[in-house]
Amino acid sequence: MVDFSFTDADKKIAALAREEAEIARGYSRHYDKHEDEIEPKMFDEVKDRPDPLEVLDSLESETSGRVIVEHLVTMETARGDVRMRRIKRHLGDKIVNYAGTEEQRKLFGNKLLSIAMTEPGAGSDPSMIRGTARCDDATGEWVLNAEKIYCSAFGASDGAFVFVRGPEKNGVRPFMGFVVEKGAPGLVELGQVKKMGIRSWDTADFVLQDCRVPAINKIDVDFKKTMIVFNGTRPGVAAMGLAIAGSLLEFTREKLFGKxxxxxxxxxxxTRSAIEDRLIRLEALYEATLLTILRCKWLEHRDGTNNGATKVEAAMSKALGGKAARKITQGCMELLGPEGLSEDYLAEKWFRDARIFDIFEGAGDVNRLIVARSLLDYSQKELN
Ligand SMILES: Cc1cc2nc3c(=O)[nH]c(=O)nc-3n(C[C@H](O)[C@H](O)[C@H](O)COP(=O)(O)OP(=O)(O)OC[C@H]3O[C@@H](n4cnc5c(N)ncnc54)[C@H](O)[C@@H]3O)c2cc1C
Incomplete structure (x- = not known):
């Protein structure tokens, strides 16, 4: 049976993350106005506080399961808008640790590596990736050329795991993945992207111009298998969007009805007022989405990570999470009226912040396609 009640250890860890998020709120507006500034590795205010994820390491056997509690921490942390501690794992190094050889894991597994897939013209559809890799037979090095945009956490990371197209084989240029470390010759960093929302979210563009990397940097990845990593991260991203919507929902409720x-x-x-009714509907959407995400994480805990078991549930979570983030924040802004637009409050910021959660880590439309294919038993070619 699915049991969504939390253990005392779960609650303790989530509460620690929530307390940090409350401290983080003090920086929300600052980073919204200073998006070129990358947050410190750790803020002074939390230096003497227990790290929720380290507490999870020590209490894991008393929790509902690592992936579930990690997810609770992600969600509580997102309520703070700004991270008090930088995350210790990125998507790129997760792929290296999952697909790399022992030597590659030793070399790159402990580095912070972003993932760089998106290019102008290649977002939801990675088959449009045009970046290239060729081998220089004289040196054994790989020479990469690509324009990579919207790379999360790149400003503070050690480099990126970059997807490009390899040399043509039987009329096809296969996908190839490379670790590109900062300082590699030919890597040109273009700095932070100016965004509508989540401005504290480190997001950078870069170009590879005849960028040379040693042969060991080529990770032997199967593109489809690599995408499995997203089954673990999609519910987390959905939860972040939902947490932001939840912040606006709490604020709206308090503004309309008092504490x-x-x-x-x-x-x-x-017998209830129209305003109460509208708020209840938004709360119901929030709860339904939260349960969908929790169910996905519960299944992942039961059936394992990085094996594709939760592909559909992860897509459902992300599709619903992105939609709920948009609908709840939109609904709250309608209820708040002009006050919602004032910079005296964070409401307008949360409204801007929530929008991206229906775009990255698989846009809503794309996740709905994944769910529909599975329900209708269509292949990717038949339904795209
Ligand atoms: C803040 C931020 C951080 C990001 N971080 C990263 C990162 O770390 N690494 C990385 O590689 N990328 C990253 N991205 C890029 C992100 O993954 C892409 O923006 C996303 O994949 C969507 O691609 P696109 O912007 O080209 O939009 P498009 O793919 O052009 O989509 C535009 C619209 O069309 C819809 N659409 C697309 N295909 C279909 C279809 N088949 N059927 C129906 N509708 C469809 C979409 O839902 C969307 O509404 C980031 C983006 C942002 C804004």
């Missing part, structure tokens, strides 16, 4: 007002949920639709 201590308790909505009577047992009242019928005829």
């Amino acid at each position: 201590d007002h308790a909505i009577d949920y047992a009242k019928g639709i005829r």
Whole structure:
């Protein structure tokens, strides 16, 4: 049976993350206004506080499971807008640790590596990737040329795991993956991207111009298998979007009814106010989305990570999470009226921040396609 009640250890770890998020709120507006600034590795305010993820290491046997609690921490942390501690693992190094040889894991497994797939013209559809790799037979090095955009965490990372097209074989240029470390000759960093929302989110562009990397940097990845890593991260990204929507929902409720007002949920639709009714509907969407995400993480805990078992549930979580983030924030802004637009509050920021969660880590439309293919038993060619 699915049991969504949390253990005392789960609650303790989540509460630690929530307390940090409350401290982080003090920096929300600063990083919204200074998007070129990369947050410190760790803020002074949390130096003497226990790291929620380290507490998870020590209490794991008393929790509902690592992936579930990691996810709770992700969600609570997102409520703070700004990270008080930089994350210790990125998608790129997860791929190296999962697909690399022992030597490659030793060399790159402990580095912070972003993932760089997106190019102008190649976002949802990676088959449009045009970056290239060729081998220089004289030196054994690989020579890479590509324009990579919107690379998360690249500003503070040690480099990126870059997807490009290898030399043509039987009329096809296969996907290839390389570790490109900062300082590699030919890597030109273009700096932070100016964004509408999540401005504290380190996001950078870079170009590879005849960028040379040693042969050991080529990770032997199967593109489809690599995509399996996203089954673990999609629910987490959905949860972040939902957490931001949750912040705006809490704020809206307080603004409309005050801190201590308790909505009577047992009242019928005829006796409660229209405003209460609209708020309840947004809360219901929030709860339904949270349960969808938790169910996905519970399945991952039961059936394993990085084996494709939760592909559909991860896509469902992300599709619903992105949609809920948009609908809840939009609904709250309608309820708040002009006050929602004032920079005196964070409401307008949360409204901007939430939008991206239906775009990256698989846009909503693309995740709905994954779910539909599975339900209707269509191949990617038949339904795209
Ligand atoms: C802040 C931020 C961080 C990011 N971080 C990273 C990163 O770390 N690494 C990385 O590689 N990329 C990253 N990205 C890029 C992100 O993954 C892409 O923006 C995303 O994949 C969508 O691609 P696109 O922007 O080209 O939009 P498009 O793919 O052009 O989509 C445009 C619209 O068309 C819809 N659409 C697309 N295909 C279909 C279809 N088949 N059927 C129906 N509708 C469809 C989409 O849902 C969307 O609404 C990031 C982007 C942002 C903004």
